[in-house]
Every structure is written in C-alpha cells, then in structure tokens.
Amino acid sequence: MIPPLGNDPVAARQPHYSPKQIADALQVSESSVKRWCDRGTINTIRTVGGHRRIALDGLQAFLSQADRALVNPDVLGLPALSSCRKSEISGADTADQRQFRNAIAVGDEPTCRQILHARIASRRKDQGQTCAEIAEWLIADAMHGLGDAWCSNELDVYQERRACGIAHRLISELTATLPPPKSTALxxxxxxxxxxxxxxxxxxxxxxxxxxxxxxxxxxxxxxxxxxxxxxxxxxxxxxxxxxxxxxxxxxxxxxxxxxxxxxxxxxxxxxxxxxxxxxxxxxxxxxxxxxxxxxxxxxxxxxxxxxxx
Incomplete structure (x- = not known):
C-alpha cells in the first residue's frame, strides 16, 4: 500500500522486461531465467494474458542477491556500471526531503532519524497530519529517488538495500512509541x-x-x-x-x-x-x-x- 494504498508514479514508469531480454542481458539461456522466475528467485509478475514480466526493481533485487552483473546492460537500455558512483540524490521538492534522501543514500541513519523526528515535532496539528504520513512523505520520496538514481547508474544496489533497512527501523521505532491498543479497540x-x-x-x-x-x-x-x-x-x-x-x-x-x-x-x-x-x-x-x-x-x-x- 505505499506508498501505501496509492499509485506510485515512479514505479509505474519502471520498465518491465521479458525473460528473453533478461537472458540476453545476463548471457544465460532463456529457460534458466524462466526457471528462476517460477522458483521465485526473480520477483516476477504475470500479465493478464499470463506472460512473465520482470520489473526493474525485481531485476535489481536479483542481481544483488545472486551477486551477478549484467553482461550486456544495453540490451535493457541500462548503462554499464561506472567506477565513480554518486551519493547525492537530486529531484527532492523540499530541503527536508533533499537532506533525507542524501542521508539515506550514504547510510547516515542518525541524520535520517533526526530529520524525521524534527518534522514530526514541527507538524501542524490543525492539518491533522499523522506520523505515518510524514514518514511516507520522507521515506517514499527517498526510495523513489534511489530507484531513479540506480536507473541512471548513480548509485549501487547495495545502497538501496541499506536504505530499506534504515527505513524499516525508523518506521518500527515510531510504531514502538505508540501506546498499546485499548481493550475496546477495533x-x-x-x-x-x-x-x-x-x-x-x-x-x-x-x-x-x-x-x-x-x-x-x-x-x-x-x-x-x-x-x-x-x-x-x-x-x-x-x-x-x-x-x-x-x-x-x-x-x-x-x-x-x-x-x-x-x-x-x-x-x-x-x-x-x-x-x-x-x-x-x-x-x-x-x-x-x-x-x-x-x-x-x-x-x-x-x-x-x-x-x-x-
């Protein structure tokens, strides 16, 4: 759901590849890719017509977990890996989002936590904004930016995985601060x-x-x-x-x-x-x-x- 319960415009623009395209990029057989898809090794979706399709983030996760690299990334319209990687993420709408994105990209968890808690402390109660909405505003924006940066060969996949871990901990910490539900709670x-x-x-x-x-x-x-x-x-x-x-x-x-x-x-x-x-x-x-x-x-x-x- 999120960004929960919502259409993700960045993810919606992600390309989807066929097993043959992935096989050509990895220089392996198409049957091997299909077997990995069916085993769940590669996160795969199926079209309404039943065809296998692999989203960019699914491919990204597979490459990281299998410690593989694309032999022919140009087949997928992706750039070859660069020896010079960037840690700054562009495209944020506000200073807080920009700082949060750059901090999470380099694994600076304390700064991410500081920005999130400062934003929560300064929220306007009359607008009814919840902690969850503020967390989504920062975290979803950051993860979108990381995905775009990876597509542009500006970040490595390990940075995205590290960012996910930071985001998980930040949300878990916010949840842990809440009082337990009442016995009459729905x-x-x-x-x-x-x-x-x-x-x-x-x-x-x-x-x-x-x-x-x-x-x-x-x-x-x-x-x-x-x-x-x-x-x-x-x-x-x-x-x-x-x-x-x-x-x-x-x-x-x-x-x-x-x-x-x-x-x-x-x-x-x-x-x-x-x-x-x-x-x-x-x-x-x-x-x-x-x-x-x-x-x-x-x-x-x-x-x-x-x-x-x-």
Whole structure:
C-alpha cells in the first residue's frame, strides 16, 4: 500500500522486461531465467494474458542477491556500471526531503532519524497530519529517488538495500512509541498477497492504523489470500486491508480477491490499494473501498471507527 494504498508514479514508469531480454542481458539461456522466475528467485509478475514480466526493481533485487552483473546492460537500455558512483540524490521538492534522501543514500541513519523526528515535532496539528504520513512523505520520496538514481547508474544496489533497512527501523521505532491498543479497540488485519515482497508499504499502513487506535495485525507479505479470510475469522476482525504493490499472476489474483471479498461478506469491510491495482485490474475486483494514497486511507479508517462503534 505505499506508498501505501496509492499509485506510485515512479514505479509505474519502471520498465518491465521479458525473460528473453533478461537472458540476453545476463548471457544465460532463456529457460534458466524462466526457471528462476517460477522458483521465485526473480520477483516476477504475470500479465493478464499470463506472460512473465520482470520489473526493474525485481531485476535489481536479483542481481544483488545472486551477486551477478549484467553482461550486456544495453540490451535493457541500462548503462554499464561506472567506477565513480554518486551519493547525492537530486529531484527532492523540499530541503527536508533533499537532506533525507542524501542521508539515506550514504547510510547516515542518525541524520535520517533526526530529520524525521524534527518534522514530526514541527507538524501542524490543525492539518491533522499523522506520523505515518510524514514518514511516507520522507521515506517514499527517498526510495523513489534511489530507484531513479540506480536507473541512471548513480548509485549501487547495495545502497538501496541499506536504505530499506534504515527505513524499516525508523518506521518500527515510531510504531514502538505508540501506546498499546485499548481493550475496546477495533481490530484490522491485513498484509500483501503472493508475489508482493514489499514491506515498507505494509509497515506504513500498520503505523497509520496504530496511530488511529486500531488493534492492527499485519500478517506479512507474499501470502495466499485465503489466509486473510482465516485471519479475519480468528481475530474477529472489524476490517481487512490489502496492500498490493506487485502480484505474481494478475488473473489468479483477481479470482482469489473476489473470493476473499465473498468470504468476508457484507459485515467485514475490505480496503485495498497499491500501485499494482491499475485501471485494468481494479474494475474486476470486489472491495468496500479503494484508497489512492495514505491520507485517503487515514481519513477513511477514521470514519469507519465512528460508524462501527455506533
């Protein structure tokens, strides 16, 4: 979901490659790439027509984990690795975003933490901005910038992985400062479906719900959708949410999501969002509400609290 529960404009512009293109760039057989895709070694999505496609960030993760390099990066329209790497990330909208992006790129966790907490301390209460929204404003912007810099050969993949670790810790720290939910709190369960390995969106949604006083249970990512129905039953959930940044098979996801909605019935709202829920897929799903961004999600769950407690 995030940026949770919203369309990610940077990710939406990322190129997607076929197994043959990846094979040509790696100088391996196409069958090897397909086998890695099917085993989950390479994070893969499937089109509605069932074709395998590998997003740039999925390729990036594979190269890092497998300690491989592209032999022919020009096949994918990517530059060859440079011996001179940059640590400054351009394109931020404000001084805080620019400083945060540059700090996280070089692994300066204390500076990242200082900027985040200073921004939270100076927020205007009358605008109703939550810690989760501020964290998204800084972290999502930084991760977008890192992705763009990697595409431009200005940063190495290890810097992106290091930045993810810093972001995880910052969000976890914010969540840990919140008081435990009250015994009368509404319960929400959620997570990400099979094929979705992104954790930051879920962590931001979890933080947003906890700030609103929900008893929020994050089930994790890469889960079969039937698990959400079982968890909703086990936890006596008042709401279920799905963060969908990626999916392994669009056709299968649509079928499983509609079944999940039917299993939940009319009395358990289902909130969905995420960059993978494009205009082609969304009309084929069943849900209570689709959220375009974290702010919309926060406002919606606030209204749900009032409605469900009546």
């Amino acid at each position: 319960t929400a369960v959620g997570g990400a479906p099979e094929g979705d390995h992104y954790q930051l969106p879920m962590m931001l949604v979890q933080l947003a719900l906890r700030e609103r006083g929900w008893n929020s249970v994050c089930l994790g990512n890469h889960l079969p959708l039937q698990s959400f129905a079982q968890a909703a039953h086990d936890y006596h959930s008042d709401m279920v949410w799905l963060s969908v940044s990626a999916m392994a098979d669009a056709t299968a996801f649509i079928a499983e999501e509609t079944k999940l909605a039917a299993d939940l019935g009319e009395h358990i709202p289902l909130l969905v969002g995420g960059r993978a829920l494009c205009d082609e897929i969304r009309p084929r799903l069943r849900y209570t509400a689709h959220c375009d961004n974290l702010r919309q999600f926060v406002e919606l769950v606030a209204m749900m609290q009032l409605s469900l407690r009546r």
